[in-house]
Amino acid sequence: MRLTDLLAPRPDDADTAAVHTDTREVTRADLRAAATRLADVLRAAGVRAGQAVAVMPADGADAVAALFGVWLADAVYVPLNPRLTDREVARVLADVRPALVVAGGAQAGRFPDRAVVAVTEPFAWQPPSAKADVAADARTYDPDAALIQFTSGTTGRPKPVLLRHSGIAALLEPVLDRLVGTGRARPATPMPNLIPTSMSLWAGIYNVLFAFRVGAPVVLMEHFDTGRFTAYVRRFGIRSVVLPPAAMVLLADDPAVTDLAPLKYVRSITAPLSPFQARRFRDRFGVTVLNCYGQTEIGGEIVGWNAADARAYGDSKLGAAGRPHDGVLLRVVDEAGRVREDGGSGELLVRTPALAAGYADTGDGSGAGLGDRVDAEGWFRTGDLGRVDADGFLWIEGRVSDVINRGGLKVQPSEVAEVLRLAPGVADAAVAALPDPRLGEVPCAFVVPRDAAAPDPAALDAWCRTHLAPFKVPVRYVTVDALPRNEAGKVLAAELITLVDPERRRA
Numbered sequence: 001m002r003l004t005d006l007l008a009p010r011p012d013d014a015d016t017a018a019v020h021t022d023t024r025e026v027t028r029a030d031l032r033a034a035a036t037r038l039a040d041v042l043r044a045a046g047v048r049a050g051q052a053v054a055v056m057p058a059d060g061a062d063a064v065a066a067l068f069g070v071w072l073a074d075a076v077y078v079p080l081n082p083r084l085t086d087r088e089v090a091r092v093l094a095d096v097r098p099a100l101v102v103a104g105g106a107q108a109g110r111f112p113d114r115a116v117v118a119v120t121e122p123f124a125w126q127p128p129s130a131k132a133d134v135a136a137d138a139r140t141y142d143p144d145a146a147l148i149q150f151t152s153g154t155t156g157r158p159k160p161v162l163l164r165h166s167g168i169a170a171l172l173e174p175v176l177d178r179l180v181g182t183g184r185a186r187p188a189t190p191m192p193n194l195i196p197t198s199m200s201l202w203a204g205i206y207n208v209l210f211a212f213r214v215g216a217p218v219v220l221m222e223h224f225d226t227g228r229f230t231a232y233v234r235r236f237g238i239r240s241v242v243l244p245p246a247a248m249v250l251l252a253d254d255p256a257v258t259d260l261a262p263l264k265y266v267r268s269i270t271a272p273l274s275p276f277q278a279r280r281f282r283d284r285f286g287v288t289v290l291n292c293y294g295q296t297e298i299g300g301e302i303v304g305w306n307a308a309d310a311r312a313y314g315d316s317k318l319g320a321a322g323r324p325h326d327g328v329l330l331r332v333v334d335e336a337g338r339v340r341e342d343g344g345s346g347e348l349l350v351r352t353p354a355l356a357a358g359y360a361d362t363g364d365g366s367g368a369g370l371g372d373r374v375d376a377e378g379w380f381r382t383g384d385l386g387r388v389d390a391d392g393f394l395w396i397e398g399r400v401s402d403v404i405n406r407g408g409l410k411v412q413p414s415e416v417a418e419v420l421r422l423a424p425g426v427a428d429a430a431v432a433a434l435p436d437p438r439l440g441e442v443p444c445a446f447v448v449p450r451d452a453a454a455p456d457p458a459a460l461d462a463w464c465r466t467h468l469a470p471f472k473v474p475v476r477y478v479t480v481d482a483l484p485r486n487e488a489g490k491v492l493a494a495e496l497i498t499l500v501d502p503e504r505r506r507a
Contacts (some may be wrong), residue, residue: 192218224250239265252277322393349381398412413432426449442475447477457477
């Protein structure tokens with residue numbers, strides 16, 4: 001299956017909405033016509049099958065049309081986040097070597113040395129000035145290559161992950177079966193899928209594809225706003241939605257948001273959701289929170305909850321990532337690589353129906369490069385720490401790279417942060433490693449106050465000593481107005497450390 005099949009013609013396309021945005025509504029017929037026009041422009045400009053096309057559209061509907069248009073041209077889609085700096089954009093282009101760029105509005109001027117298909121108005125694709133402008137060094141990728149998505153880069157330089165048509169399609173079905181149930185009748189007119197994340201992120205693209213797979217229109221929110229979100233929920237009768245943890249925190253913190261009816265379920269995406277925040281959101285709005293787990297290299301979601309699990313385990317397992325989808329196997333190993341059979345913590349390994357092809361900056365377009373992250377039996381090292389309990393639920397406890405080695409004693413930053421979030425006067429918290437000449441590294445806490453008064457460090461220290469082993473207690477408590485997060489809602493630990501260790505930024 002190619003993902004263009006999701007936009008195949010249907011008898012009612014001229015009357016069926018496919019995309020809603022703040023400013024327009026687009027039918028399936030109009031969306032497919034726009035995608036076809038772009039494919040024609042790309043081919044006429046000299047883009048060949050397997051070459052990458054980088055896309056920075058000005059509008060979410062343009063982004064959806066561009067996604068399918070690139071695929072109809074047999075090219076590889078590379079989303080560019082408009083929030084990237086020019087230096088970061090240059091790095092992305094150097095890594096993936098696209099044939100040309102599709103850019104909307106003022107964004108087109110950011111690529112003076114590139115062939116650009118400018119989006120001058122909705123669905124109006126302006127060809128580049130000359131065929132010769134197409135990059136001479138454009139890389140050609142695997143014929144099954146669909147998309148190059150960069151990792152979040154929370155612990156290092158973002159990596160370009162090459163995702164296949166076949167791999168993405170293979171992972172959509174188990175998610176659908178998990179949520180709806182295998183063999184159950186699916187509604188003839190599915191509820192619109194409200195997507196509160198940018199189309200430059202994999203979470204946005206993935207959820208558009210999921211909606212098209214079930215035949216649902218999408219409602220795009222390029223920038224999350226609590227007022228607009230609640231208005232969309234009421235207008236479209238949204239009963240189930242995906243939300244990043246940061247969006248759930250914003251909703252729970254907003255005194256103007258008192259009711260989310262008719263919303264019944266929220267699926268947490270893009271970053272781990274703490275049990276504290278899950279319980280806080282549920283208690284405030286009476287909405288069931290369903291967690292899930294995936295990675296860009298995995299190609300999408302592989303672990304999650306459904307309504308039946310929520311009814312059976314909603315209280316006792318709140319904060320767990322869920323249970324594996326059909327065809328997904330989980331394994332936890334200790335530091336020596338031995339499989340843990342006792343339910344203890346270790347690095348999570350997964351085996352799925354379809355891993356990503358690899359990394360896209362390997363030089364030959366093959367997408368190789370997962371290297372020792374995949375063993376001979378197909379087990380992929382996620383780099384995440386977790387455990388699987390007796391009922392098969394996965395609990396994510398942090399990243400292997402985030403573990404603080406305090407003189408040989410291991411500290412999980414997420415565990416310490418969760419304790420701090422429960423402390424009086426604390427709205428949010430994160431923990432990161434500080435270098436220490438004697439112990440190697442020690443935990444440092446960064447706390448966001450719940451009100452104007454900053455929490456007393458001595459009180460926080462006493463709180464941690466009551467709830468944590470002594471070696472896990474932070475050596476320092478730093479008050480911050482907000483935690484730095486990327487667009488997917490993940491805390492940028494490296495930026496926190498520069499607040500107390502400015503030399504890190506210069507490095």
